[in-house]
Amino acid sequence: MEVSKRQEQGLTVVSVSGRLDAATTPDFEKQGSAWVSEGGGTFVLDFTGLTYISSAGLRGILSLAKKLRATEGRLALCGLSGLVKDVIGVSGFEAFLSIYDTLDEVRQGDS
């Protein structure tokens, strides 16, 4: 798993690539806690480079969403494909977070 974070126009964009699984998610959750304690706000997880996710990864997303909501922030996802799109789709996560096709759509939806 590779994670990179950048700020743009009131958004925090976190690009996650590789695998979000039982082995890598603890590190993702640790980084997520640090981001939220640095200020929260609107976060976008860009999963364009993510090829695999398991229930551990879903737990990581859910835990970040809960932390952000506690700070009046929110979480959106974009760039889902293949297994990642299928797994997040069947798990019903769109009930509590916004899912966009591309980062551009997030920017437009947010302005």
Added chain:
Amino acid sequence: VAEYVFPARMEVIPQVVDFVSEAAEAAGLDAERVMHVQLAVEEAVVNVAQYAYEGPPGEVLVRAQGTDQRFTVELVDTGAPFDPLAGEEPDLQADLEERPIGGLGIFLIRQVMDEVHYRREEGRNILTLVLDTDR
């Protein structure tokens, strides 16, 4: 038949996933179905690592077998009797506040596998994951 015994610990999941992926590729599964096998096996091993053994971790035997029509993975542990398929379905409509952290593992196994079976036999938990390969 490919067979290997792993310690039932979260740390070995990447090795178990590599092991079954190799067997799945050798059985001719396409990339998407290999991922499905990886997902189901990860979830199953997480379960064993978390629930089967108290105290020092035990072991989980992983057996993968491909035939013309089916690719099968069996996971065998000697821990406490535990039927992972007996739990309740997760509430997929729940909002953020009501969402428990966890509980989706078995649900995902059912989503990606064609068949899932559990049996208790001679002091062992045996979980069988099956994909039809002739479709």
